[in-house]
Amino acid sequence: MLSAMVAATARMADFDLSPEQRLVRETVRDFAEREILPHVERCEREERYPLELIAKLPALGLLGPMIPAAYGGSFSDVVTYGVICEELARVDWVVASVVSVANSLAGSSISKHGTDAQKERWLPALAKGECLASACLTEPGGGTDLANMQTTAERVDGGWKLSGTKVFISHAAYAGLFFVVASVDRAKRHKGVTAFLVDPASEGITIGAFPMRTLKRDNLAEVHFDGVVVPDENVLGEPGGGFPVLGAALDMGRYSVAARCVGQAQRCLELATGYAGEREAFGQKIGEFQMIQQKIADMVVRTESARALVYRLGRMKDAGIGRASLEASLAKLVASEAATQNALDSIQVHGGYGVSGEYEVGRLLLEAKALEFGEGTSELHRKLIAEYALGLRKQ
Numbered sequence: 001m002l003s004a005m006v007a008a009t010a011r012m013a014d015f016d017l018s019p020e021q022r023l024v025r026e027t028v029r030d031f032a033e034r035e036i037l038p039h040v041e042r043c044e045r046e047e048r049y050p051l052e053l054i055a056k057l058p059a060l061g062l063l064g065p066m067i068p069a070a071y072g073g074s075f076s077d078v079v080t081y082g083v084i085c086e087e088l089a090r091v092d093w094v095v096a097s098v099v100s101v102a103n104s105l106a107g108s109s110i111s112k113h114g115t116d117a118q119k120e121r122w123l124p125a126l127a128k129g130e131c132l133a134s135a136c137l138t139e140p141g142g143g144t145d146l147a148n149m150q151t152t153a154e155r156v157d158g159g160w161k162l163s164g165t166k167v168f169i170s171h172a173a174y175a176g177l178f179f180v181v182a183s184v185d186r187a188k189r190h191k192g193v194t195a196f197l198v199d200p201a202s203e204g205i206t207i208g209a210f211p212m213r214t215l216k217r218d219n220l221a222e223v224h225f226d227g228v229v230v231p232d233e234n235v236l237g238e239p240g241g242g243f244p245v246l247g248a249a250l251d252m253g254r255y256s257v258a259a260r261c262v263g264q265a266q267r268c269l270e271l272a273t274g275y276a277g278e279r280e281a282f283g284q285k286i287g288e289f290q291m292i293q294q295k296i297a298d299m300v301v302r303t304e305s306a307r308a309l310v311y312r313l314g315r316m317k318d319a320g321i322g323r324a325s326l327e328a329s330l331a332k333l334v335a336s337e338a339a340t341q342n343a344l345d346s347i348q349v350h351g352g353y354g355v356s357g358e359y360e361v362g363r364l365l366l367e368a369k370a371l372e373f374g375e376g377t378s379e380l381h382r383k384l385i386a387e388y389a390l391g392l393r394k395q
């Protein structure tokens with residue numbers, strides 16, 4: 001049943017992918033199902049960061065799909081990057097998140113705004129997996145209103161002194177690079193925000209636990225910066241020029257998160273069709289009941305609608321469109337809500353087993369919900385989309 005469903009929708013999913021992109025999908029799917037999926041539930045139960053799974057990515061070029069080949073990456077095109085994020089997220093949130101943070105937030109920003117020295121120092125290490133990245137954006141006072149950032153960067157001889165706290169920081173305890181935003185002048189709001197490339201081993205950084213109800217294998221952290229001195233050469237872009245760096249990074253971040261949501265939505269759908277084709281009630285397969293079929297149909301519609309928006313955004317980026325904030329918001333909003341709703345519907349199809357420890361689908365619900373916050377909440381994206389529609393905001 002599972003393979004019948006995959007076959008039925010594969011033509012749509014792959015319709016306008018090139019032969020090379022289809023091959024990437026097949027290869028990554030095969031790798032992810034063989035090498036990652038069988039270990040995810042165990043890592044979650046043991047609350048253990050899956051370093052050994054992440055270590056399998058560089059051999060296939062999966063840690064540097066947005067990093068140029070000249071710096072050791074495997075960049076081919078943005079759609080291919082989306083397909084990779086989708087297929088990895090179909091089996092594991094955390095492994096997909098490692099790729100998306102390293103490439104969308106850190107790698108793409110360094111490639112676009114970095115000096116030659118910054119590119120040489122960080123990009124090869126990111127692509128080879130010698131250095132994982134964390135994005136330190138969210139603060140205890142809020143993650144949506146980034147212009148109201150409390151973390152400050154004070155001018156000192158030859159550099160900047162960072163002070164403040166960041167929360168919800170994925171991968172922090174294992175990262176070799178922190179992409180940090182701080183304000184050089186809080187009165188200037190977004191015009192004071194500056195991006196820094198920070199060595200997590202720097203004096204004055206402490207990484208504390210940030211307990212979560214979900215994603216225990218991610219070990220999210222709270223990161224404190226207590227007068228951390230960062231040299232001038234580690235400013236990414238210009239002092240006070242962090243918002244343009246962030247803007248482009250967030251377009252790509254939203255793209256990769258939206259692609260990950262498509263992978264999760266797809267997984268929930270496959271789990272539902274697989275179960276509905278086996279489970280029986282009243283002497284027939286539950287997949288023959290119309291109310292179950294309605295859920296399956298809605299899940300297919302959500303997944304394919306989200307995928308179409310994500311691939312279109314990828315194609316726009318491949319066509320050289322620098323900023324595509326409206327399209328990024330559309331893709332992120334639709335895909336993240338599709339992933340959550342598909343998880344809910346898939347759990348319902350599983351009956352009580354949907355929330356038992358025996359089935360993977362229950363875990364997917366909170367993981368999907370978490371993707372409605374990262375890279376902009378649903379409310380923020382609705383606000384942005386409405387402002388574009390009303391002419392209150394321009395690309």
Ligand SMILES: Cc1cc2nc3c(=O)[nH]c(=O)nc-3n(C[C@H](O)[C@H](O)[C@H](O)COP(=O)(O)OP(=O)(O)OC[C@H]3O[C@@H](n4cnc5c(N)ncnc54)[C@H](O)[C@@H]3O)c2cc1C
Nearest residue numbers: 135136137138142143144168169170370373374375377379
């Ligand atoms: C699993 C997970 C991993 C994460 N990883 C990272 C990471 O690696 N790095 C990082 O920096 N952050 C990370 N985050 C944090 C995430 O980016 C923030 O949770 C998100 O930006 C929202 O910020 P907040 O939680 O402070 O909510 P707030 O900004 O306080 O918002 C609270 C509520 O108010 C709504 N709201 C706010 N402003 C408006 C408005 N203008 N109009 C309407 N509604 C509004 C929001 O949509 C939300 O519903 C992660 C979060 C999760 C759950």
